[in-house]
Amino acid sequence: MTRESAPPKIKVLLLTGQSNQWHNWKVSSRALEASVSADGMFEVDTLVTPDAGEDFSEFAPAWSDYDVVLLDYEGDVWPRETQRAFEAFVSDGGGLVAFHAADNAFPDWPAFNEMIGVGGWGGRGEDAGPKVRWRKGKMVLDDGPGVAMHPDPFEFLVETCAPDHPVMRGLPEAWLHAIDEQYSQLRGPAKNLTVLATAIAGPEIENGTGENEPMLMAIDYGKGRVFHTTLGHVGANDTETPAAMKCAGFQETLFRGLEWAATGEVTRAVPDDFPGTEFPEVRA
Numbered sequence: 001m002t003r004e005s006a007p008p009k010i011k012v013l014l015l016t017g018q019s020n021q022w023h024n025w026k027v028s029s030r031a032l033e034a035s036v037s038a039d040g041m042f043e044v045d046t047l048v049t050p051d052a053g054e055d056f057s058e059f060a061p062a063w064s065d066y067d068v069v070l071l072d073y074e075g076d077v078w079p080r081e082t083q084r085a086f087e088a089f090v091s092d093g094g095g096l097v098a099f100h101a102a103d104n105a106f107p108d109w110p111a112f113n114e115m116i117g118v119g120g121w122g123g124r125g126e127d128a129g130p131k132v133r134w135r136k137g138k139m140v141l142d143d144g145p146g147v148a149m150h151p152d153p154f155e156f157l158v159e160t161c162a163p164d165h166p167v168m169r170g171l172p173e174a175w176l177h178a179i180d181e182q183y184s185q186l187r188g189p190a191k192n193l194t195v196l197a198t199a200i201a202g203p204e205i206e207n208g209t210g211e212n213e214p215m216l217m218a219i220d221y222g223k224g225r226v227f228h229t230t231l232g233h234v235g236a237n238d239t240e241t242p243a244a245m246k247c248a249g250f251q252e253t254l255f256r257g258l259e260w261a262a263t264g265e266v267t268r269a270v271p272d273d274f275p276g277t278e279f280p281e282v283r284a
Contacts, residue, residue, distance in 0.1 A: 009043040010262045012036060013066040017049030018075025020121075021236055023101045028234040029072050031241040032099065035251050036070070041268070042258060044070075052076055060085065067262035068095030074105040074122070087111045091222025095261030097254070100232040103186065110189075115226050117219045118188035120148025128187040134161055134198045134212035146185045151207040153179045153233065155280060156199045158215055158249060165218060166266040167227065167256045168196050171274065178280040180244035181233040184213045192220040197253075216253055218260070225264060227257030248273045248281040 014036070016029035029046065037044045045066070050056055052075055060082050063069065069089075078086070090096050098116045106112040107122035118132055130141040139161075159174045182201050196216040201208030219226040231250045234242055244250060252274055256266050275281040 011066045012042045012044045014046045014070045016072040031245045063089035070097045071102040072099045074101050090224035093223040096226045098228045114189045115221045117193040118186035120186045129189045150181045151201045151205045161195045170270045175249050175275040176280045178243035178247035183230040184209045194218045225261045227261045243282050246282045249275045
């Protein structure tokens with residue numbers, strides 16, 4: 001009798017190196033690398049870009065060496081040749097996971113905006129595309145006024161919208177996420193986009209929109225798959241991993257998104273510590 005070998009690990013390129021004045025990429029990327037590497041399903045390489053204002057002429061990642069790119073970056077524009085290579089990687093079947101503030105990046109790169117579906121800040125106005133809403137059980141594109149915003153961080157319920165999607169299959173209908181920013185009024189092309197989960201900030205929350213805002217999304221880009229999570233804020237002054245990134249719900253949906261983006265399937269079981277609706281589950 002022969003023992004079956006373990007399946008090969010999914011190769012992840014964690015790309016980071018810049019963030020705006022509201023985020024700390026050094027803390028977020030360290031947390032991402034630690035949690036994804038520790039999971040056991042993934043093999044992670046971290047690539048740090050040049051600093052803001054430095055020379056990007058030699059920045060040309062070997063995209064094809066990886067199954068999926070985990071993007072924790074909002075900064076200088078990449079060379080056009082690098083952009084084209086990245087577009088080809090994803091459209092030819094490579095995976096992409098856009099983490100939190102990565103959807104602030106590259107407002108003037110049409111293909112990137114199509115990959116992530118919707119984004120915020122970075123000069124994105126109403127001409128960037130519609131807002132994505134979840135109303136009466138279906139996705140609605142809203143061309144009304146409004147630009148990206150968020151209430152002050154708070155604990156909020158994340159509600160499943162696509163229970164049959166591989167990323168969401170088996171997860172609760174709703175779960176309580178640890179204190180975090182709730183991105184709101186993101187705008188973009190919203191092409192080939194599936195809303196996986198939403199959250200709402202009602203009138204009792206200052207700056208709450210009262211809308212079911214998309215928190216987790218899946219986007220088809222050519223033959224490629226994109227998982228977009230708006231969760232996981234790390235503030236500029238944070239020096240340790242915040243609860244938002246230690247939340248079992250955040251981590252498990254991230255892992256499931258990585259597997260799906262890389263392979264088109266999710267084989268993971270739902271962990272025992274996945275949160276319910278009464279309190280968040282924050283991992284050590």
